[in-house]
Amino acid sequence: MSKLTWAMIGGGKGSQIGPTHRISAGLDGHFHLVASALDADPERGKAFAIDLGIAPERAYGSWQEMLEEERDRSDRPDLVTVATPNATHYEITSAFLTAGFDVLCEKPLTMTTQEAERIVAITRETGRVCAVNYGYSGYPLVRQMRAMVAAGDLGRIRLIKAEFAHGFHADAEEADNPRVRWRYDPAQAGVSAVFADAGIHAFHMACFVSGQAPREVSADFASLVGDRQLEDDAMLNIRLDGGALCRLWTSAVAIGRMHGLTLQVFGEKGGLSWQQQHPEQLLFTPLGGRTQILERGDAGLSAEAVRASRIPIGHAEGMPVAFANIYHDLADVLRAKKAGRAPDPLALHYPTAEDGLLSMRAIAAAANSAGSGGRWTDI
Template identity: 55%
Template sequence: MKQFKWGLIGGGEGSQIGLTHRVASAHDRHFDFVAGALDIDANQAKQYGMRLGLDHDRAYGSWQDMLEGEKNRADKIDLVTIATPNSTHFEITKAFLENGFHVMCEKPLTMTSEQAKQIVEIAKETGNICAVNYGYTGYPMVIQARHMVQSGQLGKIRLVVSEFAHGHHSDAADADNPRLRWRYDPKLAGDSSILMDCGIHALNMATFVTGQEISKLSADFASCVEGRELEDDAMINYRMSKGTVGRLWTSAIALGHQHGLTIKVFGESGAIRWAQEQPNQLYFTPLNQPTQILERGMASLCENALSASRITAGHSEGFLDAFANLYSQIARAISHQHEGQKIDPSEIWFPTAVDGKHSIDIVEQAVKSARNGSQWLVVNS
């Protein structure tokens, strides 16, 4: 497969997620990092870009300069990743899609459903790929879980329970820390904090593994640390499109939890459970039988789980590799487009703007429900 040209917006020096994208996009040599607008500070953005090896004319001071600079180049970037703060995703994604670029946008795709709807429409009209980085869907054992659920190995799915509960905002004495304070300020974070930041990963995981959408929900939000306007803990009860019962717990005050993303799926004839902090194992309990531990790399796994794995069983494979799997899938999709081939979703999958929009629809309805005494509300897709 041809190597594509890649650009990054955000992800500057010291950012949380920039390095992960740079390593993951390069992992399988599908993308070459040639352009970037890496920082909100123009000078920092240029300096850091050049230190990372970008040519001086492609180490841009802003995303607007990058768009202008790239769009008329014969060797322009094929894919741009947007790893800036949430409130900027809509404007940047829209501008790049409209100007002919494929986009990989960090979650959340946008701040509102209306914006997400626009992005879905623009991607459809332009034919450009708009992926959303639900990177945890790239883990081989999550792909295996999805295969087992959707091929009927657990029977009809009764219940899905997922969590994304960490404890890193537990210290009340830290409430005024500027790195934390904005997350609970509606003017800067929007209408939701921990659900929009972390809970949506666990909800996306539930929809990805079951292949069902969330059709209605009831939410309970709590601000456990005094003075916080937005929720630092949330519980959502929901129902899925094929009747599966769903539960989500997300929290920032779950002291002792480090990362805390887990999923459990309970069917009529079997159950599975997976935890992001031990990503190489999937626990499978067939009805009336002992629990089995499925290990990444075992020959009996499904083809997609095996091909998502790069190193032999028993060695740790993790976060960077999972993101790399999404980049690999996007590269295959771009390649198919260049060759005029149709994309078979059983072979090429990655979360798209449609999934990104579904998440925002869920968050919007959850906010309304939480404000109205946990009233059950329909989620329109």
């Protein structure tokens, strides 16, 4: 099976998420990095690309130059990843989709609902693949949760408790640090800070696992450090279309919490509990029964979880491997497209532009609700 070709925009040397993408895309040997515009600084970007093994003529100084040169090549990249800062996602992703490339864009897909609607429209017009990197949904045991809910193991879902609370913006002394301050500046971050940046992963996971779409939200946003204009802590209640109620807490001031992404799902017949910092174990408690520990890598898990696991039971996989499952799904879908066959149905769990749009609608609705005393607001 020949490798697919891959290009990266952003994710330059020293970036936070770039290395994870390179590990994840390469993990199963599906993708070979052939072109890039890695950095806001053209020379730094080109030099790093060459260090990574990209041919000098395909190590571009800007995404515009890359688009111009790559669009007419017969060996144009099969997939383009966009891992630049948020405000650039719409322009870059829409330009590449329109030119006929398939794209994996970092979250958030855009800065506004209108931009996300436009991207969804482009994917429908062009038939291009546009995925959004809600990569935590790639964890095998998150897929196990989804499979168990879909199989009815929990009965009707009543309640979901989702959290993404960390403590990395809790230091008032650091509030003026430029790397922190922009996140709370509406001109650069939009209408929400910690919900849009962190809590949105918990929101996506709640919808993904329950298989239910969000209907309305009541939100309370708080700014607890200094004079921040946007929230550094938020509590949301979300009603889903299948009748479940989701209670979501997100925070950037929860000292002692590290990554802090957790999901609990409670149905009529049982409950599930999973923590991203201990991703190899899922707790399942049937109604009236004892709590069972489901281990990642156990052969008795769902087909979704088995497909998403690589390493034998008892050895930790982790976050880049979860993201690799998004790349694995995309590789299957892109190869199926090339071959004119249907993809493996299990590959269709990757987050799409529609999921990106739903997140943008949830962010806008939550900010509106918070601004009007927590009024229930349509998503």
